[in-house]
Amino acid sequence: MAASSLISTHFHSSSPTFSPLSRSPNRKFLPFPLSKPFSLHKPTASTSPILSLHRKTQKRSLIPPSKSYCPPCLHKLLLATKNPFSSGLESLLILCASAALSLSLFIADVDPASAFVVTPPRKLQSDELATVQLFQENTPSVVYITNLAARQDAFTLDVFEVPQGSGSGFVWDKNGNVVTNYHVIRGASDLRVTLGDQSTFNAKVVGFDQDKDVAVLHVDAPKEKLRPIPIGQSADLLVGQKVFAIGNPFGLDHTLTTGVISGLRREISSAATGRPIQDVIQTDAAINPGNSGGPLLDSTGSLIGINTAIYSPNGASSGVGFSIPVDTVNGIVDQLVKFGKVTRPILGIKFAPDQSVEQLGLSGVLVLDAPANGPAGKAGLVPTKRDAYGRLILGDIITSVNGKKVSNGSDLYRILDQCKVGDKVFVEVLRGDQKEKIPVVLESKADET
Template sequence: MKATKATLLGLLIMVMACGPVALGARADDGLQTLRETSKAFSAVAKKAIPAVVSVYVERTVEVNSPYGFGSPFEDEFFRRFFGDRGRPTPERRVQRGQGSGFIISSDGYILSNNHVVGQSDKILVTLNDGREFEAKLIGADPKSDVALIKIEGENLPTIPLGDSDKLEIGEWVIAVGNPFRLAQTVTVGVVSAKGRAVGILGEEGGYEDFIQTDAAINPGNSGGPLLNLNGEAVGMNTAIYSQSGGYMGIGFAIPINMAKFVKDQLLSGGKIVRGYLGVGTSRFGLTQELAREFGLESNRGALIATVQPDSPAEKAGLQPDDIVLEVDGKEVRDWDAFRTMIGMMAPGATTELLIWRDGKRRTITVTIGSREEIAHAEGAVNRLGIHVQDLDAQLAREFGYRPGQGVIITEVAPESAAYKAGIRPGMLILSVNRQRVQSVEEFNQVVDKARDRVLLRIQTEYYIQYILLPLE
């Protein structure tokens, strides 16, 4: 018994003696891991900072009145008695802005945001070493918010471009930029989500596939790189979600693969040519309720509601009610993701679509078209900045109209007069210049005869309105 007690006492002493040592060892290991992580962040920042630039822009704008809204000279009473003599002439003023960018070639090509440099009259770039350059705008793409500028230099520091498709949720990322004119600011976070479409590039026409991160992004960060731990740019910081105007833990970056797609086209031809299928979806896309109605358990996918005549989609055999589940083996999250996938394909390329039709999975091979081809085929329609389609029975049921009632609008160019006037896909054109139109052919005939503007009678879900549009 005494031996047993002695043995137990010895073991207890050993456990008590070894316990703190083991805990201390684990703590030291944890601290060492943190130190190594910190060194990794520092190494990435040290290498990237010289290639991150401050971008200062100037643009000239016309201001109609020094009084702003509510000028007394704009009042009908003043005009009636004094005519236009008292109205001030438009003034030209210089607006200044600031953002970020990063050098991607040793001879001075720089990626930034379209909303930073796209409408500028003058672009000044400041490097980390204090050197200043006047930059030239090579090209900009409002639909993706990507721009490419150029400074004249040699042997400039650069940031390599990574592969944003390989980025994982939860992965460490580092944002570098110049928020609030605080140059070369580095913040660290993780990838919070991928494939975000948040509507900041316009309800129609924009291509959004944002990386969401909690790395602090603030005004002035726009155009700076989002880096992985290899020091590669995997995104371009673009926007934040904020109710205060500052950081709230939600930032958005353009995937670098999308930026590369735009950059390559700007370098090769100066314009962006995107892939095109000629399909449209319903107002709310593939809801969970609709997915169950079609026999699917998940609402992940893109529901096709319309197929334009003579389009690549129609030629490939796609039909209304088809649901696209995969593109070349990659899962389709929703309509925005599907549209972006197709848009980033080269016209003439072939792709395989896995679709859901009549309760079965099918594979369809499609040859991608281009929007330029569609524009050429529908020249009269594009004079208004819109695309229209015959109102068949399927579309009439989908949108609550009567077949043959008019032509339905399927697309509106985001910078067009039609878009600015409030015209959106899903609206129905009943007449053009007081002539009733019941087909695309009739619509084109009337628009072709028009000179400088057209009067559209349009029906929406709630009302009928008249809109006068200039012809482009």
């Protein structure tokens, strides 16, 4: 509008009778002076049909003065006669419009090449949006653990470190404690933890529990880099509810797999000691090599378990996955952080494989050894031994503890897990043909390095 007003003012001052197309509010249309008959078909040499100066008004007119026209000829004249300023005005308006568009693009900081490209937004379903949000919010809490082992060169005798395994873990608290599986760090001479922002720190072992396959590491990372994972509970889980596993399978960056809880209260054996782990969560979410130690989350993004194993008859990563429940992990981690070890009660015996007892046609736990300085040895349990002729003399067979039946080693471990260090339990044994009840005071497990 400013450019248009400026142009109108300029031509108003220089040409009082500017074209009838002018829209100035102070302009009045002037009648065409037609004093004499005139024919456009035979113009005179002294008169120009384009522009002439009227003597009485001294104003410029686009129509030759003192001429008369018939209506058709006048119409043709108006169409043929072109305003010398109209084309310039149109060009100027186009230039102003182009300048305004360029200025708007510059102010909006829009790429001119894509200013007129309309990209339709990606449409996701509500459950997809929830999954994407869960992954984005919990990925910073998941870490990548590298297990380094010391090796000695056979020729130079130099000692160097080589990666012997890797796994996943997650940040437990702001103090730098990281939780993972014990089998991820087993046999390591050096450990490195890579956080969600790809920063790497050396880690030291705080403590571990071989029986439950849980370990706690510590990293000296800034607190602003540590994102503890939300802790949930596993007591109220239901078969069929959705679960999400985040980890670093095959050494890749953070990966999400999803599935449902396909079973509860399962039991697996610890990879280190063979001791059973109860109340394990069974899921069909893919748990590949490298997912071990990573978190299993519910639909709210809360931790409900640690991915620890997969059962695959054909050796592929498409079998049934197992996760240690968070209610079990919670108590173990608290003890490891406070004391560096888990004070789990033991009987202090070594027992025969379950198959050996079944072959004898018996039910229970056959005692192979009971060290004299252990709880069972102090209480007087009899181990298995050979006589002077090499014949095998069976030791005591434990059939119950505190009135609870013991059919195999898993039953015995399950009962001991419900006891505490210092508790007195009554062990019923089959000694020869007689049954006896022997009181035993439980002691803690010896320290391990």
